[in-house]
Structures are given as C-alpha cells and as structure tokens.
Amino acid sequence: MGTSEPNMQFQRLVRETGWTLRQCAQAINRVGTERGTPKQYRAPSVHQWLNGGMPRDDVRPLILEALARQLGRPITLTDVGFPDSAKETEETEASSPGISGGLVDLGRMDMDPSRRSVLGVALFSVALTIPNWTDVVGRMEAVQQGNRTRVGMPDVHTVSAMTERLSSMDDQFGGRTARPLAATFLVNTVAPFLRMDGPETVRKAMMSAASDLCYLTGYMAVDEGLHGLAQRYYLKALQLAGASEDHLTYCTTLRGMSVQAVDLRHGPTAKRLADAAAAASPQAGPRMRAFLAGQQAHAAAQVGDRRAARRYLKEAETAMDKAESAGRAFGSYDPASLSYHTAQVRFEMGDVHGAVAAMQESDRKRYDVYRRTRVKERAILAERQLAVGHLEAACETWGLALNDYPLVQSGRIDQRMTTMMSLIAPHVRNHDAQALYERARDVIRPDLIPH
Structure with a gap:
C-alpha cells in the first residue's frame, strides 16, 4: 500500500546518488543477487516508491544497502522515509552494544532454526561502522552474577582449547559443520563466563579468548555464505578484543573482514x-x-x-x-x-x-x-586453468577437488561446484569433461546443479 504523498526523503537520497531510475533499480537488484534473493526491479518500481509507494519488508534492506554503497555512509529506514519493521528490530537486537548481552542475543538467534533465517539473509554492509582501537580498548561491563560468582584461568583455558578444536573441525569439515557448535558454546558457556567476577587479569584473558572464538565463528559464517551474520560476529570480536587489550585478535579480525570484502x-x-x-x-x-x-x-x-x-x-x-x-x-x-x-x-x-x-x-x-581450503582453492585453480584454455588440466584439478568435496560442508565450496558444472557443460563432448560432469552429478546435491 502507498501513501498519497511523495516520499521526499527517498527522492533526496536518490538525487544525491546521481542515479537514473533504471540505475537505482539495477543497484537494488545487484544487492538482492548477492544476498541470494535475486530481484528484477525496473524503473517503474522506483518511480512508484519515490511517489509514496511502500516497498515490501524484504526489499527495504536491499534499498538501504544499495544507497549506502553509493553514498559511502550508513542509511537507515528513517533516512529513507520507510517505517520500522519487526525484522529490522530483531536484527538490531543481535548487534546491540553490550558485549556479553549482545553476544547472547546473536548466538541464540544463530542457534534457533526458526530465527536463523533472519540472520541468513542479513546483508554484507560496506558502510558498517568499525570501532577504532581507542574506542573499544579497556571497556569493562558491570559484573552480572550467575550460579558461579568467579571466573578463573582454567575457565579461560577451556575456552581456548575449545576454540582450537572448533578451528580444526572447520579446517577439515567446513563452517556449516562447526559453526552451530560454536554458537551453542558461546551462549551456554562463554557468555556466562563473561558475566562472572574475577581478577582483572583473568577477566581480560577471558574476553580475549571469547574474542578469538567470535572471530572464528564469523569466519565460519563467511564460509557458509552468511555475510551479514559474519559481520555481526566480527564486530563482537572487535569489541571483546578492545576490552581485553588484545591487539592480535583485533588486527586479525579486521584482516578477516578485509578478506570477506575482497572476496565479495x-x-x-x-x-x-x-x-x-x-x-x-x-x-x-x-x-x-x-x-x-x-x-x-x-x-x-x-x-x-x-x-x-x-x-x-x-x-x-x-x-x-x-x-x-x-x-x-x-x-x-x-x-x-x-x-x-x-x-x-x-x-x-x-x-x-x-x-x-x-x-x-x-x-x-x-x-x-586444511581440507576445506584445499577443495576451495583447487576449484579456483581449475576455473583459471580453463580460462587460459587448459581444459584437461582443469578437469584433473576439479577431479581432485571432488575427491574431498563430500567430506566438507561449505557454502563457498557449494557455489564453486555450481560454477564448475556451468563452466564444464559446454565442453561435454570432450572425454575428460564428460567424465568429470557425469561424476560430479553423482556427488553434488541436485539442487546445486544448474538446469
């Protein structure tokens, strides 16, 4: 439903971008495709919104991100003249500023299959506000009491050891396998530790260990293709790293966010x-x-x-x-x-x-x-071998990737397999390409094979 009045705020922002109506629609469609929900909007839809028509709830985040990318700053629903929505409120809760409280909100949403879809379609934001080291260093939350009242170094060692094991699982089996375990551990074990009292050195060590785990969980979300969710975990990692004065994890997290951005x-x-x-x-x-x-x-x-x-x-x-x-x-x-x-x-x-x-x-x-990395990068290598005309070499490399593929649960690798099927299909008259194509059809999930 629309209003009787033109949306002057939206009009002002679109004028600022310098877009035509067609360019605005194309920018929104690109963001939708990146999120995994392709759209086919054209100029008449944008014209309707400018004149007071209200886009659907699921389209509004796409509009905000398209505008933010063009203008280089965050754009809110209020800025663009759209009403708030339940989904926007729920996503905001997951990125609330309190370190341990926000971590619980985020982890619970990630654990709950009925709510995970809200995070799964969260967008990668180029206008995300990154806290500077000086803004986050030394922050300490008020102590909240639980069944236990004090945290000790053995608890810190427990978190660090679990993070190492989860990282090894991620390397071997992919983010889709290990990330739900990490989210559960964050909510049920790590967040209560963060609320406990204890010596300052232990409190900081616990926040440092939690920061490392948040970074890993964000990295696994990237592997699953959940880029908005990954950014939320990365922000929590930055906050915790600053609070614990952990330069290493702070820098590692910023670099991980750069890796995510460059791959996108x-x-x-x-x-x-x-x-x-x-x-x-x-x-x-x-x-x-x-x-x-x-x-x-x-x-x-x-x-x-x-x-x-x-x-x-x-x-x-x-x-x-x-x-x-x-x-x-x-x-x-x-x-x-x-x-x-x-x-x-x-x-x-x-x-x-x-x-x-x-x-x-x-x-x-x-x-x-590093099995997951090996599969992913062999698939990339094969794509580039094909690009320079080395079809048989590409088929051999893709075949090596397929050897390990059934053992890895990774959204990024699934996408590489879909790309492989699309690239190899025009060459199926070649013996090696046909053999690869037929083998892949038996290994790859049917929904990942282009039709």
Missing part, C-alpha cells in the same frame, strides 16, 4: 580494512607482517593500485623469509598462504597464467589438514 569484490572496503589492520599492529613480528601485507597486496590489486600491490607483496615475501628462517609455525600464515596471495594479485592484474602457476605452488605447499 568490494575492493575499496577491503583495502580500507586491510590498511586499518596493518595500522593497528605496529609491533607485528615477521609472520604477522606477512599475514597483513599479503592481504593488503590483494586488496590494493583489486582496486587497481598496482604499485602498492607489488610493494605489499614484496613486504610479505621478505617477512615470510624471516619468519621461516626463525622456525616454522604450523597452523598460522605459511608459504602456501603467501603463494595464494601472489596468485590473487597476479589475477587481479590480468596475469592469469601467472596466477595459475602461483595457485599450483600454493597447492603443493599446503598442509593436508
């Missing part, structure tokens, strides 16, 4: 976050410097800053040489990761052959325990 092709946002992560870590050791500079290189390449991309990649290579000579640190940023970033920089710069070579080097260096 939001280059300027990715570069801003990667640079913020590096700036917040002035005392980084060589492996951490490689970890940060590699991501800066990828983000710079995506926005077309070739000089900066080469400089950061060289920094990462030099830092990695120092880190490796000082002793290999299993489970952290390693030479396989650096080769992957080299491949991404080359690809963004148009050197697809060079990207293929670097991806192959990354695959050779990767530890076997």
Whole structure:
C-alpha cells in the first residue's frame, strides 16, 4: 500500500546518488543477487516508491544497502522515509552494544532454526561502522552474577582449547559443520563466563579468548555464505578484543573482514580494512607482517593500485623469509598462504597464467589438514586453468577437488561446484569433461546443479 504523498526523503537520497531510475533499480537488484534473493526491479518500481509507494519488508534492506554503497555512509529506514519493521528490530537486537548481552542475543538467534533465517539473509554492509582501537580498548561491563560468582584461568583455558578444536573441525569439515557448535558454546558457556567476577587479569584473558572464538565463528559464517551474520560476529570480536587489550585478535579480525570484502569484490572496503589492520599492529613480528601485507597486496590489486600491490607483496615475501628462517609455525600464515596471495594479485592484474602457476605452488605447499581450503582453492585453480584454455588440466584439478568435496560442508565450496558444472557443460563432448560432469552429478546435491 502507498501513501498519497511523495516520499521526499527517498527522492533526496536518490538525487544525491546521481542515479537514473533504471540505475537505482539495477543497484537494488545487484544487492538482492548477492544476498541470494535475486530481484528484477525496473524503473517503474522506483518511480512508484519515490511517489509514496511502500516497498515490501524484504526489499527495504536491499534499498538501504544499495544507497549506502553509493553514498559511502550508513542509511537507515528513517533516512529513507520507510517505517520500522519487526525484522529490522530483531536484527538490531543481535548487534546491540553490550558485549556479553549482545553476544547472547546473536548466538541464540544463530542457534534457533526458526530465527536463523533472519540472520541468513542479513546483508554484507560496506558502510558498517568499525570501532577504532581507542574506542573499544579497556571497556569493562558491570559484573552480572550467575550460579558461579568467579571466573578463573582454567575457565579461560577451556575456552581456548575449545576454540582450537572448533578451528580444526572447520579446517577439515567446513563452517556449516562447526559453526552451530560454536554458537551453542558461546551462549551456554562463554557468555556466562563473561558475566562472572574475577581478577582483572583473568577477566581480560577471558574476553580475549571469547574474542578469538567470535572471530572464528564469523569466519565460519563467511564460509557458509552468511555475510551479514559474519559481520555481526566480527564486530563482537572487535569489541571483546578492545576490552581485553588484545591487539592480535583485533588486527586479525579486521584482516578477516578485509578478506570477506575482497572476496565479495568490494575492493575499496577491503583495502580500507586491510590498511586499518596493518595500522593497528605496529609491533607485528615477521609472520604477522606477512599475514597483513599479503592481504593488503590483494586488496590494493583489486582496486587497481598496482604499485602498492607489488610493494605489499614484496613486504610479505621478505617477512615470510624471516619468519621461516626463525622456525616454522604450523597452523598460522605459511608459504602456501603467501603463494595464494601472489596468485590473487597476479589475477587481479590480468596475469592469469601467472596466477595459475602461483595457485599450483600454493597447492603443493599446503598442509593436508586444511581440507576445506584445499577443495576451495583447487576449484579456483581449475576455473583459471580453463580460462587460459587448459581444459584437461582443469578437469584433473576439479577431479581432485571432488575427491574431498563430500567430506566438507561449505557454502563457498557449494557455489564453486555450481560454477564448475556451468563452466564444464559446454565442453561435454570432450572425454575428460564428460567424465568429470557425469561424476560430479553423482556427488553434488541436485539442487546445486544448474538446469
């Protein structure tokens, strides 16, 4: 239903974007496609909204995000002249400012299948407000009493040990398997610990451990393709890292947010976050410097800053040489990761052959325990091999990815398998392509196969 009056607020914002009605509709459709709910709006729909027609509840977040991306600032329902909705209120609750309270709200929504759909369609926001280190450092919440009244270092060790095990599960089996366990642990165990009294050193250690777990849970949400949900977990990780004065997790989380943005092709946002992560870590050791500079290189390449991309990649290579000579640190940023970033920089710069070579080097260096990453990046390698005309090599690489695919529950890898089927279909007259296609049809879920 519409109103009798034009929506002057919406009109003002659309004028500020410089869009035509058609461009506005296309921007909204792009956001809908990214969320997994494609739309086919055209200029007449935008005209109707400008003149007082009210878009459906599920479309309003798409309009807000499209405007925010164009204008470079957050846009609210009030700004655009739309009424509040139950869904918007529920999403806001999940990102409430209280550290432990907001964590419980978010985790409970994530645990409850009847409410998870609200988070599942939450949008990745380029205008998300990221708290600065100085804004979050040293915050302490009022103590809330539970059945136990004090937290000790053994409790901190419990959270850290569980995070390590969940991370290993994620590496082996994917985010869809491990994330529900992480959300449950956050709500039932970690949040009560955060409410307990205890020595300041223990309280800070617990918040640091909780921050690390929130970062991991956000990373697993990215793997499942739940990008708005991932941002909420990342924000909680930043808050907790600041409260515990944990520079490492704060920087790691900012970098993770940059990885999410660059994979979604939001280059300027990715570069801003990667640079913020590096700036917040002035005392980084060589492996951490490689970890940060590699991501800066990828983000710079995506926005077309070739000089900066080469400089950061060289920094990462030099830092990695120092880190490796000082002793290999299993489970952290390693030479396989650096080769992957080299491949991404080359690809963004148009050197697809060079990207293929670097991806192959990354695959050779990767530890076997990182099965999810191996499947994902072999699928990317195969796509690029096909792009340079190496059909048989691409089929062989996709075949290796299929070997592990049934063991991994990952939204990102599901999408790569759908892409594989689309890319290989035109080549089924080739013997290798036909064999791959027929094998994949027996392995991949039917709903992931394009028709």
